[in-house]
Amino acid sequence: MAANYWASTQRLHWQFSRTELQDILQHLENEDPALTQQYPLLDRRLLSIFYNQQLVKLAKRMSIRQQALGTAQVYIRRFYTKVDVRNTNPYLILTTALYLACKMEESPQHIRVVVEHARSLWPDFIPSDVSRLGECEFYLISEMNSQLIIHHPYRTLQELQGRLDLVQDDVLVAWSIINDHYLTDLPLLFAPHVIAIAAIFLAMTLKQSSGGQQAAVNAAAYLTDSRQAIREGSSTVASNDNVPEKRIGSFVKWLAEGEVDLQAVADSMQEIISLYDVWDRYGEKTCKDQISHVVKARGLDK
Amino acid sequence: MPSMVYKNKVRVRDKYRIVGFISSGTYGRVYKAVGWNGQTGDFAIKKFKPDKEGEVIQYTGISQSACREMALCSELSHPNVINLVEIILEDKCIFMVFEYAEHDLLQIIQHHTQPARHPIPASAIKSMLFQLLNGLLYLHRNWVLHRDLKPANIMVTSKGEVRIGDLGLARLFYKPLHSLFSGDKVVVTIWYRAPELLLGSKHYTPAVDLWAVGCIFAELLSLRPIFKGEEAKMDSKKTVPFQRNQVQKIVEVLGMPTKEKWPGLVHQPEFAQLQTVPYPRRDSGSAGPLGLDTWYWNTLRSANYQEGQPSGSPGQQGLDLLTSLLDYDPTKRMTAEEALHHPYFTANGEKVSANCFEGMTTQYPHRRVSQEDNDIRTASLPGTKKNGLPDDTLIGRPTKRLKE
Numbered sequence: 001m002a003a004n005y006w007a008s009t010q011r012l013h014w015q016f017s018r019t020e021l022q023d024i025l026q027h028l029e030n031e032d033p034a035l036t037q038q039y040p041l042l043d044r045r046l047l048s049i050f051y052n053q054q055l056v057k058l059a060k061r062m063s064i065r066q067q068a069l070g071t072a073q074v075y076i077r078r079f080y081t082k083v084d085v086r087n088t089n090p091y092l093i094l095t096t097a098l099y100l101a102c103k104m105e106e107s108p109q110h111i112r113v114v115v116e117h118a119r120s121l122w123p124d125f126i127p128s129d130v131s132r133l134g135e136c137e138f139y140l141i142s143e144m145n146s147q148l149i150i151h152h153p154y155r156t157l158q159e160l161q162g163r164l165d166l167v168q169d170d171v172l173v174a175w176s177i178i179n180d181h182y183l184t185d186l187p188l189l190f191a192p193h194v195i196a197i198a199a200i201f202l203a204m205t206l207k208q209s210s211g212g213q214q215a216a217v218n219a220a221a222y223l224t225d226s227r228q229a230i231r232e233g234s235s236t237v238a239s240n241d242n243v244p245e246k247r248i249g250s251f252v253k254w255l256a257e258g259e260v261d262l263q264a265v266a267d268s269m270q271e272i273i274s275l276y277d278v279w280d281r282y283g284e285k286t287c288k289d290q291i292s293h294v295v296k297a298r299g300l301d302k
Numbered sequence: 303m304p305s306m307v308y309k310n311k312v313r314v315r316d317k318y319r320i321v322g323f324i325s326s327g328t329y330g331r332v333y334k335a336v337g338w339n340g341q342t343g344d345f346a347i348k349k350f351k352p353d354k355e356g357e358v359i360q361y362t363g364i365s366q367s368a369c370r371e372m373a374l375c376s377e378l379s380h381p382n383v384i385n386l387v388e389i390i391l392e393d394k395c396i397f398m399v400f401e402y403a404e405h406d407l408l409q410i411i412q413h414h415t416q417p418a419r420h421p422i423p424a425s426a427i428k429s430m431l432f433q434l435l436n437g438l439l440y441l442h443r444n445w446v447l448h449r450d451l452k453p454a455n456i457m458v459t460s461k462g463e464v465r466i467g468d469l470g471l472a473r474l475f476y477k478p479l480h481s482l483f484s485g486d487k488v489v490v491t492i493w494y495r496a497p498e499l500l501l502g503s504k505h506y507t508p509a510v511d512l513w514a515v516g517c518i519f520a521e522l523l524s525l526r527p528i529f530k531g532e533e534a535k536m537d538s539k540k541t542v543p544f545q546r547n548q549v550q551k552i553v554e555v556l557g558m559p560t561k562e563k564w565p566g567l568v569h570q571p572e573f574a575q576l577q578t579v580p581y582p583r584r585d586s587g588s589a590g591p592l593g594l595d596t597w598y599w600n601t602l603r604s605a606n607y608q609e610g611q612p613s614g615s616p617g618q619q620g621l622d623l624l625t626s627l628l629d630y631d632p633t634k635r636m637t638a639e640e641a642l643h644h645p646y647f648t649a650n651g652e653k654v655s656a657n658c659f660e661g662m663t664t665q666y667p668h669r670r671v672s673q674e675d676n677d678i679r680t681a682s683l684p685g686t687k688k689n690g691l692p693d694d695t696l697i698g699r700p701t702k703r704l705k706e
């Protein structure tokens with residue numbers, strides 16, 4: 001249901017295992033092998049970063065709130081599990097996703113305004129005729145089966161902030177980690193509360209030591225181990241060497257006592273850490289050229 | 303392959319046969335249909351048409367209201383909420399396919415006013431109200447405010463099951479990241495509009511829906527809207543007017559709200575305006591406001607609600623419940639959950655029937671289905687606005703909805 005994640009369409013229809021997701025994407029590429037071959041594309045993770053950066057540019061121009069941006073990001077990700085990128089004009093898709101997300105997040109923007117802003121950013125890719133965006137909206141909604149309500153990790157973060165006495169610093173870092181998770185497949189893989197917990201945990205461990213990233217990796221491993229330890233009734237986890245700070249220990253303890261899937265939390269942490277690695281390899285130009293090439297060559301901008 | 307074009311995979315006319323036309327609402331038209339492929343039951347297909355720009359129909363962006371209704375109905379599933387079968391996007395139109403409901407509360411109320419007024423049996427009212435509250439509790443538990451509860455939006459199936467319909471104004475209210483008052487300005491058909499909204503409050507809460515339930519309860523008993531005010535129209539500057547007449551109608555029955563009974567009253571934006579509403583003062587030779595008790599017992603008497611009579615009686619408990627629903631103070635107003643546990647429903651240990659027609663001999667007429675326009679493709683659409691202003695920039699039918 002709408003506010004109940006467990007009965008939501010998000011959980012029932014848009015949450016996949018890694019292998020399921022892999023299969024879905026593979027299947028898309030296999031639909032038209034010639035097309036796939038003719039237009040080889042970069043690592044999806046790099047393209048994700050590209051789409052996202054474009055989207056952020058547009059959102060900034062229009063002063064759109066983060067939650068609407070997050071919703072748009074999830075829409076785009078869902079859409080591209082149904083349609084191969086090579087059959088779309090990503091610029092139009094992401095503009096449309098943002099337009100729709102704003103409506104759903106109760107901060108509607110006029111279609112003309114959205115098109116104007118998008119055109120000023122990507123004049124070669126956004127048709128001036130607003131009805132093209134309107135048409136694309138149908139496409140998006142239809143591929144998403146009208147399932148437009150998105151559950152975000154921000155809510156869990158806000159809830160836990162009070163319950164766990166999180167310090168402001170941790171909350172801020174966790175918040176921006178959540179912002180970053182939309183650049184990965186995580187929204188299609190795990191429940192929002194799992195992501196929120198992973199973000200909190202990362203926030204706590206990253207600032208722990210100077211070797212922040214390594215600390216986070218350790219923490220992820222530690223989390224997986226500690227689940228075992230806690231299950232076995234060991235109360236010594238909090239004093240584990242890898243994670244010296246007591247606060248984290250008690251956080252883990254709190255986690256283990258609940259119903260949270262710790263393996264999923266650890267997985268999410270890993271995914272975010274590797275996002276930062278991928279990011280280091282990212283170059284906007286290559287992505288841009290590739291996308292432009294497909295769109296232009298196939299006349300998808302018309 | 304040419305440019306990116308939307309092509310629908312499912313076509314309405316391939317799956318459904320339109321039997322006739324039911325109604326033309328704010329956002330489009332509703333048709334009755336049956337399935338071509340042996341789907342069981344009848345369907346109501348709500349067609350949202352895009353705004354017309356010139357001669358050809360264009361994509362102009364889906365209204366926020368349609369987006370909400372599509373998204374919420376896709377998530378909701380409860381025996382007392384209208385069941386969405388599917389949504390088809392085709393020919394620049396949205397088709398929402400619902401299970402068909404033969405009746406609605408407005409139609410049932412109207413049936414009881416003709417040829418002469420005859421009361422809806424007390425047991426039927428109890429069942430209708432119980433089911434309505436049950437559906438509302440589900441919505442509220444899931445953080446959905448309906449915001450437009452009124453008899454016409456409450457459907458009843460031929461088996462006597464109540465289904466809350468028309469979620470076009472419904473929205474989620476948890477959204478902690480921003481306040482609830484952005485977006486549309488005024489909500490709920492004026493007769494069912496809660497006092498805090500009439501007094502300009504922007505923080506609406508689930509309590510607004512319970513006020514509407516109170517009004518509906520009263521209307522089921524008396525067969526007339528209890529607070530039938532005249533809507534003040536928006537002026538040319540598009541400022542939302544103070545609904546003086548509507549407030550007056552409420553005050554005539556319930557008396558002036560006081561800050562003793564409603565501490566938040568003085569903080570209502572239109573508090574000053576409230577002082578200017580004429581109302582019958584007890585001292586000036588008049589008998590003062592009627593009082594809900596008097597209204598209630600008068601209504602019961604003239605409708606001949608009595609124990610031992612065929613229609614039975616909602617009794618003292620009914621008044622208690624009604625009083626709690628029509629509490630001025632939204633923070634004290636009864637919640638859906640509390641209402642369901644009210645002695646009105648639970649006394650005597652009997653279970654409220656899930657069929658509001660149980661034991662009744664009355665046959666309600668079938669929903670009127672006209673043949674005038676049963677071409678679902680038809681482009682001309684009487685009663686819709688001429689100029690496209692998507693994103694809730696439109697102003698609805700003046701007596702119904704005002705949107706920013």
Ligand SMILES: Nc1ncnc2c1ncn2[C@@H]1O[C@H](COP(=O)(O)OP(=O)(O)OP(=O)(O)O)[C@@H](O)[C@H]1O
Pocket residue numbers: 324325326327328329330332345346348384400401402403404406454455457467468469470669702
């Ligand atoms: N499931 C249904 N079964 C039968 N009739 C229905 C159904 N849904 C809607 N209707 C009929 O169509 C009318 C309009 O539907 P609905 O209230 O959903 O649309 P609307 O455009 O929001 O209208 P309004 O502005 O009049 O409230 C209803 O009052 C009812 O008569």
Ligand SMILES: [Mg+2]
Pocket residue numbers: 327454455468
């Ligand atoms: Mg209606």
